[in-house]
Amino acid sequence: MTTTLRPRHRIARAFLAGIALAVLGACSTTVVREPTASSTTRKASQAKPGATVRVQRGDTLYGIAFRNGIDVNDLARWNNLAAPYTIYPGQSLKLFPGTGGSRPTTTTTTAARPTTGTTTRPAPPPAPVTRPAPTPAPANSGFSWRWPAEGHLIGRYVAGDATKxxxxxxxxxxxxxxxxxxxxVVYSGAGLVGYGELIIVKHSEAWLSAYGHNRKRLVNEGQNVKTGQQIAEMGSSGASREMLHFEIRHNGKPVDPLQYLPPR
Structure with a gap:
């Protein structure tokens, strides 16, 4: 059986819903609509040369892209997935562009040592002073964010830490x-390990937000949502306590949400 999300009708004076995903569940295919164009300049995802992923039952293209930190547009292009972007259980998807998977080899040339007698070697130059790299300024999303839930902050973003x-x-x-x-809403399900009941919302061609560990999901894939609209009930699915895990991603990469949320 094939499950396909049909295109949503254009609503008067509302922006066009960008993506509709089909969760495989007990079905054998997933259909993803081609993302809409955006005026925002989007940087390409960081590829993983030679890496592939095997599509599992229940996977969606957005779920695979999110799990691997890759923008869904790049993932579709690298795998020549034309609309309606159908993927199948057992299918192998590349996490890099092109056809080759091997990394380029490098050749190191060692200079020959002189065959002279005893020589006086100059003193080595002093080691350069290492200064920490400056923190890059956050990218401008072009719209305002609001806190997704009330409560105490018990976990912060840490750059480079896959668990934070x-x-x-x-x-x-x-x-x-x-x-x-x-x-x-471009993902609503429980297929991503470690996130429990998860919702992913696409805000523009380059920006996503994710809401994990919910008790109950209240929105479906393809549904438009407004700022402040309730989309889930907080829970502890995939977690040790009641909490919300919240992420903001720019071009598939996680960024520090505290750089975008208003102070409180």
């Missing part, structure tokens, strides 16, 4: 989880 790609907000079971900005 967002922030954790403590709360109570059933507490409202709200959309941090206008967008369209």
């Amino acid at each position: 790609q967002g922030i954790d907000i403590a709360g109570s079971s059933g507490q409202a989880v709200r959309a941090a900005a206008d967008g369209v």
Whole structure:
């Protein structure tokens, strides 16, 4: 059986829903609509030369892209996936462009040592002073963000730490989880290990937000949501306590949400 999300009708004076994903579940295919164009200049994802991923039952293109930190547009292009972007269980997807998977080899040339007698070697130059690299300024999303839930901050983003790609907000079971900005739901499911009941919202061609560990998901894939709209109930799915795990991703890469959320 094939499950395909049909295109949504254009709503008067509303922006066009960008992506509709089909969760495989007990079905054998997933269909993803081609992302809409955006005026925002988008940087290409960082490829993983030679790396591939095998599509599992229940996978979606957005889920695979999110799990590997790659923009879904790049993943589709690298694998020549034309609309309607159908993927199948067992299919192998490249996480890099081109046809080759091997890394380029490098050749190191060692200079020959002189065959003279005893020589006086000059003193080595002093070691350069190493200064920490400056923290890059956050990219401008072009829209305002709001906090997705009330509660104490119990976990912060740490650059380069795969276990701390967002922030954790403590709360109570059933507490409202709200959309941090206008967008369209591109993933609603529990297929990504470590996130529990997860919702991913696409805000523009380059920006996503993710809401994990929910007790209950209240929105479906392809649904438009507004800033502050309740999209889930807080829970502890995939976590040791009631909390919301919240991420913001730019071109597939996680960024520090505290650089975008208003102070409180």
